[in-house]
Amino acid sequence: MTDLDLDCRGKRCPLPVIELAKRIGDVPVGGIIRVIADDPAAATDIPAWCRMREHEYAGPGEPEATAPSYLVRRIR
């Protein structure tokens, strides 16, 4: 169950992470955002953002067509 899907397909780094940072407040604490991103840097940068901003990287989500997705749980 995710609270919000962010479709960042076609966006190059650092745009998916910027999008995620802008929208994390739109889900409640404990809620999950699913970021869909086909930029290869997102696979490293989304978990790194979670670590730096003290949120939880909850692993890969369901792919959207050919694009991978990443689950982020809001912690604070």
Next chain:
Amino acid sequence: MDPTRTDGAAQSRQGYFDAASTEPLHPAARDVWLAAIDDGWADPARLYGSARRARVLLDNARELVAAVIGSKPDEVSFTSSGTQAVQLGMLGTARARDRSAAGIVASAVEHSSVLHTARHLAMERTGQTGPDVRIVEVDRLGRVDTAAFAAALTPDTALACLQTANHEVGTVQPVEAVADACQARTVPLLVDAAQTVGRQPVPGGWSVLTASAHKWGGPPGVGVLAVGRKTRWRSALPEDEREGGRVPGFENVPGVLAAAAALRARVEEADELARRHRELIDRIRQEVPRRIPDVEVVGAPVDRLAHLVTFSCLYVNGEALVTELDRAGFAVNSGSSCTASTLRPSHVLEAMGVLTHGNVRVSLSRDVSGDDVDRFLDVLPEVVARLRSEAGM
């Protein structure tokens, strides 16, 4: 041209923070290089006076380099680059191994020349069944674990490869411990020492060692390939008698002499330079996160190259950062994918699991000044803040 004319060159090197890509020519190398064009031009393989002179000069340079890397002169060959040294070293060592040994073991953060050659070799040796390259993962600091490296070695491992220190983040690798593990399993170990020769002592235990002169202030076009006497090596190229049969083609005698002169000078000043560099890099490591929010300094904090630091700034495009810093008078490199023609970010940052965007590598050259670093620390927060605000952050 006046060989002492350095004012213009020194001017243009202000704010040069990319020594890990290439170090400006050492003044000691410049004079030797110019002299050697007149003195060492003849064919060192011939028997007349000028040729014997070139041979003596070349062998003197070989002795000097051998002493620095802890080898015998006849183990040392000069190549045309560090990359060529890596390629010839890896291909020749693998070729001399038993046909049944096919696998290559390398850390995930090796220089691309090592990883490309590993894939090339594995593909060549295993045919269509796919490459057999075992990549040893690194921790968050970019360091390989000795036990994990040892566990990747198997009886069919033809060759193992490990760098002395990482070229992108500066983390020093446990080369001697890995060398022991390789020796116990009779697997040859190629050590890529490009980032450390001339800067810090060369670790022992290698079977093959490679380096690159322009990284220590020598001229471009000179690499070092050392193959230990006990290491079997067979050329992967057609026969050629130059450089002990290891490197094809006419030797670059003036370049090699200049490289050796630069190395001698660098070794003499290595401790003093390292102390100065460490102080300046410590200042950057400390000040950048203090002056800029949401920055991650990456790589080992203590066991690292003295002259290099890498950090990543959240929400910043790496290419824009490099361009803006250039405009402000600083030459830096970035491992962010936004800076490259490829979509993939640096394999080193990926392997470490650290932020790949907004990445900056600062590597100090020999003539860096404290003022340069202070000016950089003053300019950087403003540049990052501007780029973030343009991105709506």
